[in-house]
Amino acid sequence: MASENSINIFVMGKKYEVPKGLTIMKAMEYAGYKFIRGAGCRGGFCGACSTVYRVPGDYRIKVGLACQTVAEEGMYLTQIPFYPANKATYDVENEKAALGTLLKYYPELSRCVGCNTCTKVCPQELKVMDYVNAAMRGDIAKVADLSFDCIMCGLCASRCPAEIVQYNVAILARRLYARHMAPRAKHLEERLEEMKAGKFDSQLDEMTRLDTAKLKELYNARDIEP
Amino acid sequence: MYTPEMKASIELVGRSRNRRLKETFPRLTPDEKQKLLKDFHPDHRPDTLRELKVGKSAGQRVPHELADVLELKSHLDPDTFVLGSPDYEVDVLVIGGGGAGASAALMAQESGASVLLVTKLRLGDANTMMAQGGIQAADKANDSPVIHYLDVMGGGGYFNKPDLVKALVFDAPFVIRWLEDLGCMFSKLPDGTMETIHGGGTSRKRMHFARDYTGAEIMRTLRDEVRNRGIEVIEFSPAIELLLDEEGKCAGAVLLNLETNEKSIVRSRSTVLATGGFGRLHVAGFPTTNHYGATADGLVMAYRAGANLIYLDATQFHPTGVAYPEQILGQLVTEKVRGLGAQLVNAEGEQFVYPLETRDAVSAAIIRECVERKKGFTTITGQPGVWLDSPMIDLIHGKGTVERELPAMYRQYKRFGIDMSQEPILIYPTLHYQNGGVEIDDEGRTAVPNLFVAGETSGGVHGKNRLMGNSLLDILVFGRRAGVAAAANAKDGRSAPSGKVGIEHVRAYHRELEKAGIITDRVSPILLPDYTRRR
Ligand SMILES: Cc1cc2nc3c(=O)[nH]c(=O)nc-3n(C[C@H](O)[C@H](O)[C@H](O)COP(=O)(O)OP(=O)(O)OC[C@H]3O[C@@H](n4cnc5c(N)ncnc54)[C@H](O)[C@@H]3O)c2cc1C
Numbered sequence: 001m002a003s004e005n006s007i008n009i010f011v012m013g014k015k016y017e018v019p020k021g022l023t024i025m026k027a028m029e030y031a032g033y034k035f036i037r038g039a040g041c042r043g044g045f046c047g048a049c050s051t052v053y054r055v056p057g058d059y060r061i062k063v064g065l066a067c068q069t070v071a072e073e074g075m076y077l078t079q080i081p082f083y084p085a086n087k088a089t090y091d092v093e094n095e096k097a098a099l100g101t102l103l104k105y106y107p108e109l110s111r112c113v114g115c116n117t118c119t120k121v122c123p124q125e126l127k128v129m130d131y132v133n134a135a136m137r138g139d140i141a142k143v144a145d146l147s148f149d150c151i152m153c154g155l156c157a158s159r160c161p162a163e164i165v166q167y168n169v170a171i172l173a174r175r176l177y178a179r180h181m182a183p184r185a186k187h188l189e190e191r192l193e194e195m196k197a198g199k200f201d202s203q204l205d206e207m208t209r210l211d212t213a214k215l216k217e218l219y220n221a222r223d224i225e226p
Numbered sequence: 227m228y229t230p231e232m233k234a235s236i237e238l239v240g241r242s243r244n245r246r247l248k249e250t251f252p253r254l255t256p257d258e259k260q261k262l263l264k265d266f267h268p269d270h271r272p273d274t275l276r277e278l279k280v281g282k283s284a285g286q287r288v289p290h291e292l293a294d295v296l297e298l299k300s301h302l303d304p305d306t307f308v309l310g311s312p313d314y315e316v317d318v319l320v321i322g323g324g325g326a327g328a329s330a331a332l333m334a335q336e337s338g339a340s341v342l343l344v345t346k347l348r349l350g351d352a353n354t355m356m357a358q359g360g361i362q363a364a365d366k367a368n369d370s371p372v373i374h375y376l377d378v379m380g381g382g383g384y385f386n387k388p389d390l391v392k393a394l395v396f397d398a399p400f401v402i403r404w405l406e407d408l409g410c411m412f413s414k415l416p417d418g419t420m421e422t423i424h425g426g427g428t429s430r431k432r433m434h435f436a437r438d439y440t441g442a443e444i445m446r447t448l449r450d451e452v453r454n455r456g457i458e459v460i461e462f463s464p465a466i467e468l469l470l471d472e473e474g475k476c477a478g479a480v481l482l483n484l485e486t487n488e489k490s491i492v493r494s495r496s497t498v499l500a501t502g503g504f505g506r507l508h509v510a511g512f513p514t515t516n517h518y519g520a521t522a523d524g525l526v527m528a529y530r531a532g533a534n535l536i537y538l539d540a541t542q543f544h545p546t547g548v549a550y551p552e553q554i555l556g557q558l559v560t561e562k563v564r565g566l567g568a569q570l571v572n573a574e575g576e577q578f579v580y581p582l583e584t585r586d587a588v589s590a591a592i593i594r595e596c597v598e599r600k601k602g603f604t605t606i607t608g609q610p611g612v613w614l615d616s617p618m619i620d621l622i623h624g625k626g627t628v629e630r631e632l633p634a635m636y637r638q639y640k641r642f643g644i645d646m647s648q649e650p651i652l653i654y655p656t657l658h659y660q661n662g663g664v665e666i667d668d669e670g671r672t673a674v675p676n677l678f679v680a681g682e683t684s685g686g687v688h689g690k691n692r693l694m695g696n697s698l699l700d701i702l703v704f705g706r707r708a709g710v711a712a713a714a715n716a717k718d719g720r721s722a723p724s725g726k727v728g729i730e731h732v733r734a735y736h737r738e739l740e741k742a743g744i745i746t747d748r749v750s751p752i753l754l755p756d757y758t759r760r761r
């Protein structure tokens with residue numbers, strides 16, 4: 001048993017005593033591991049630190065992000081530093097936002113058995129199976145919406161019995177949606193026309209020639225949109 | 227979940243709360259503020275910075291931690307290093323797989339160059355992935371690039387380089403269009419109008435965003451496109467030194483495979499350095515918001531090769547970073563918490579600063595409370611902090627306000643067993659952004675021929691203080707420009723190497739170190755911070 005302020009964890013089967021309260025990532029560093037793979041943003045954004053673990057008295061395999069999950073007494077863990085996932089290549093510009101496009105690049109989509117494991121393991125708590133179902137119906141807007149917070153950590157794909165790579169389907173859907181379905185920004189189009197016509201050129205050039213005193217004066221007098 | 231020691235301190239905070247609700251802490255007088263900043267703000271304190279002893283910018287003041295890595299030896303020993311035949315030969319080598327590097331690679335390839343992108347971690351493991359807030363661009367009718375220009379200049383203290391700012395604001399709408407075309411999901415109104423909001427220092431609502439994941443959405447889209455276009459990417463293989471010819475022109479780089487320790491040689495006509503910032507140097511001992519690989523590698527390599535550094539005396543700190551829980555150490559706590567009435571109090575439950583002083587003053591006051599007065603709370607990992615008394619918010623504005631007004635933060639803390647509407651949260655200033663860097667022109671060129679720099683590694687665009695939303699813009703504007711210019715440069719006969727290619731510049735730099743009395747066996751770039759327990 002570890003002392004009052006520490007716990008024992010098992011990294012790939014080896015026991016280490018580490019202070020209580022650390023994330024899995026920091027507990028491993030405390031134990032002496034210097035990460036090469038398995039650490040990226042260290043803040044829950046990049047999905048580099050997928051970890052698989054078990055806790056005593058529970059037969060189930062659990063998963064989480066090492067940078068966001070607190071190490072527990074008796075945790076038996078390993079990282080998944082890399083997963084050989086299938087990624088199709090395509091030209092978003094020339095594809096249609098339609099079911100056919102998703103199936104052309106990821107035909108395995110239709111193999112979904114509806115087990116919901118992907119949803120259960122998602123550390124972002126996304127409804128992964130729901131967006132896979134939406135993809136199978138060709139509801140691309142829905143896939144884009146439901147998958148938006150995906151950090152592409154790959155845990156869903158690692159547990160999928162149908163070998164679907166959910167997050168790669170999702171990014172294809174999001175890019176198709178944003179490119180072909182979302183309404184374009186008219187004000188942006190107008191601004192680009194103005195800029196191409198040189199509307200701001202001389203004013204901008206003039207700005208670059210102003211001295212600090214003059215710039216300060218203009219800056220302090222500028223009106224601020226409420 | 228708080229430890230019993232923390233609970234004891236929180237108890238004191240709770241006990242003084244009713245009294246403090248009626249208390250307003252006196253504001254600093256201008257003189258007090260000056261003194262506070264001088265004594266405790268990392269940027270102003272004389273002991274945070276020191277003069278560089280060697281190199282082209284010798285005499286310039288930079289943070290110790292940066293000087294420490296700049297004044298180390300190369301991984302390569304010029305006496306024993308033999309340049310074998312190249313492992314890769316390309317027109318354009320891009321070093322760094324963040325937003326600046328990915329956009330440079332895409333544009334260089336589109337301009338007809340053969341491109342190799344090398345990066346230290348995975349493609350997209352980068353600060354770019356972490357940006358939440360947004361990206362600026364003057365594309366609405368009430369706004370213009372001219373107004374954007376003024377905002378950038380004023381924000382940067384007028385130190386910004388005018389032609390870089392001009393490029394930044396001019397390209398901004400084109401960058402947004404480029405992203406829209408690539409299928410980047412900006413938050414829009416049903417008619418397609420971009421949703422835009424204010425950011426610190428903006429005079430127009432020009433902050434575009436993609437929900438709460440702006441940087442991630444941009445990064446994953448660019449990464450997907452780099453892969454779709456078949457651009458060769460080598461991960462976990464950082465550059466450790468640039469190669470120069472006899473005239474000092476850049477001719478490629480040496481890579482280190484982090485897994486096998488094998489070195490390889492890339493020969494290139496143009497090289498784009500886009501290695502990001504230096505948060506993981508933990509300037510003045512601060513935690514940071516930055517990703518694991520933000521260790522100033524680009525500054526080290528470019529400086530040895532003869533590039534100029536500017537404005538590295540100004541580092542951006544945010545006063546309220548998370549000090550506990552450890553899991554999210556250094557991450558940002560929005561200013562809105564203070565805006566809604568939460569006070570800053572020490573471990574004894576007493577206020578020590580008016581919570582809405584300017585950011586630099588609040589940071590300095592928190593540091594003084596912990597370091598000099600020793601009245602902060604120190605966690606089991608040794609991280610000091612003070613309490614941000616968030617339960618005051620519901621007392622002032624009514625029950626449920628925290629949950630309604632700060633949903634993301636509320637959820638974040640909840641995940642770690644902390645209900646911030648009932649218990650205060652522990653915060654400390656956090657290192658956020660490298661304002662200065664390698665001096666560039668408006669196409670990313672540096673003082674070293676054939677070497678381009680883009681993104682957070684560069685300096686001059688933001689003067690001495692970057693405004694939120696201008697950095698995501700910067701990396702795309704200058705990443706794209708550098709990519710195009712690097713491709714053109716590669717086709718220009720003058721970029722061909724003259725004489726022997728090697729690391730003679732490293733020999734010269736080592737000699738300078740020796741002359742300056744710096745004797746060391748340690749090497750840089752440091753590549754990754756070492757967080758393993760020191761035994
Ligand atoms: C938490 C956070 C929030 C932010 N929010 C915003 C915001 O809302 N708006 C905004 O505009 N800006 C924001 N910023 C700032 C902005 O995100 C960064 O300044 C910007 O993304 C930097 O882009 P970059 O491409 O220059 O560097 P990075 O994105 O950091 O990419 C650099 C890449 O180079 C790699 N690398 C490093 N060394 C080497 C080497 N030796 N060899 C090869 N590769 C190497 C790195 O691993 C990394 O992949 C934020 C930053 C952070 C950290």
Ligand code: FES
Nearest residue numbers: 040041042047067
């Ligand atoms: S390191 Fe990026 S999500 Fe954990």
